[in-house]
Amino acid sequence: MIFSGSLATALKIECIVEQTYGQWWQSLHRTMLRGVLGKTFRLVGYTIQYGCIAHCAFEYVGGVVMCSGPSMEPTIQNSDIVFAENLSRHFYGIQRGDIVIAKSPSDPKSNICKRVIGLEGDKILTSSPSDFFKSHNYVPTGHVWLEGDNLQNSTDSRYYGPIPYGLIRGRIFFKIWPLSDFGFLRDSPNGHRFSDD
Amino acid sequence: MSFMKLKAISTPLTVINFINNNNKKSGQWWQSLHRTMLRGVLGKTFRLVGYTIQYGCIAHCAFEYVGGVVMCSGPSMEPTIQNSDIVFAENLSRHFYGIQRGDIVIAKSPSDPKSNICKRVIGLEGDKILTSSPSDFFKSHNYVPTGHVWLEGDNLQNSTDSRYYGPIPYGLIRGRIFFKIWPLSDFGFLRDSPNGHRFSDD
Numbered sequence: 261m262i263f264s265g266s267l268a269t270a271l272k273i274e275c276i277v278e279q280t281y282g283q284w285w286q287s288l289h290r291t292m293l294r295g296v297l298g299k300t301f302r303l304v305g306y307t308i309q310y311g312c313i314a315h316c317a318f319e320y321v322g323g324v325v326m327c328s329g330p331s332m333e334p335t336i337q338n339s340d341i342v343f344a345e346n347l348s349r350h351f352y353g354i355q356r357g358d359i360v361i362a363k364s365p366s367d368p369k370s371n372i373c374k375r376v377i378g379l380e381g382d383k384i385l386t387s388s389p390s391d392f393f394k395s396h397n398y399v400p401t402g403h404v405w406l407e408g409d410n411l412q413n414s415t416d417s418r419y420y421g422p423i424p425y426g427l428i429r430g431r432i433f434f435k436i437w438p439l440s441d442f443g444f445l446r447d448s449p450n451g452h453r454f455s456d457d
Numbered sequence: 458m459s460f461m462k463l464k465a466i467s468t469p470l471t472v473i474n475f476i477n478n479n480n481k482k483s484g485q486w487w488q489s490l491h492r493t494m495l496r497g498v499l500g501k502t503f504r505l506v507g508y509t510i511q512y513g514c515i516a517h518c519a520f521e522y523v524g525g526v527v528m529c530s531g532p533s534m535e536p537t538i539q540n541s542d543i544v545f546a547e548n549l550s551r552h553f554y555g556i557q558r559g560d561i562v563i564a565k566s567p568s569d570p571k572s573n574i575c576k577r578v579i580g581l582e583g584d585k586i587l588t589s590s591p592s593d594f595f596k597s598h599n600y601v602p603t604g605h606v607w608l609e610g611d612n613l614q615n616s617t618d619s620r621y622y623g624p625i626p627y628g629l630i631r632g633r634i635f636f637k638i639w640p641l642s643d644f645g646f647l648r649d650s651p652n653g654h655r656f657s658d659d
Contacts (some may be wrong), residue, residue: 363628426565
């Protein structure tokens, strides 16, 4: 009798302990889950917030760009790091002689980096300098004529024609790396191409 | 006598001292009030500017990466989209390169970078486009170059499109229109092109 009584009491105590323990565990889980969920949402919220601000800063102000390819030598070598600003594009202040970054007209996923030779309405000399009969082209409205500084090794408007102004992403104006070439970028080595022949 | 003189001198001195002290105190009080007000106003201004920039950036990214409401003007997409219709545009297809034939897209105009155009995609890169008039006897074709699309308005008689300025680079496309909101009589997804024959690879 006493044995069963104490057994029952022991069971009861065990039940109560388990109930209390279970409740405690549940509330701990709920708090932890809520805490973790809350922290996750806060983290995601902050990431989206600062991601948007960073994206707008890169798109409207400027950023650091690494160029690759030989088409702008000697002004910009392969693997140089330059500083690009995106304000000129939005205020339509791109001028002849500027080096611009633009979306490639033949591949929308990649960017190209060339110098602006002519704006809309300009007369561009399209024949080779060795030709006897010179041929000209006029740049249509809303387009620009781009050429790389390394004329022998550059796929540019001489190949795919003038590109619409809307493809221009930004203007490169300062070189950061390598340090031996730190500073503002030089003018075009092919100076004669600017003359309105 | 001297005592009286002293008192006579000291009283106004005391009074002057008192006034000076009061002035100093009120001056300090005024200065500190100004500083607090200025700091408060400056602080509030900076906070306001900060919030504006923050939410402006988020709104801009939402419009550019997700989509937004657009009002179209012009007769070049009739009867699908009339003048002053309000439509819903999404910008995700462009970033995932999911624009297909028959989609109505918004793009930057190739002849005027400040304005947008709204046309239907007739051909993607590599497609053969029938460029001659249907009444011509000898048909002429053009191939759309890589990275370009061929756009035409639904209202062929009154539309300046790729038949005029040629294929445009894919990079000019801003978004895809897929739903009309206004007028309510025409609420819903947009219809297919009324000029169906132009899609056939002739």
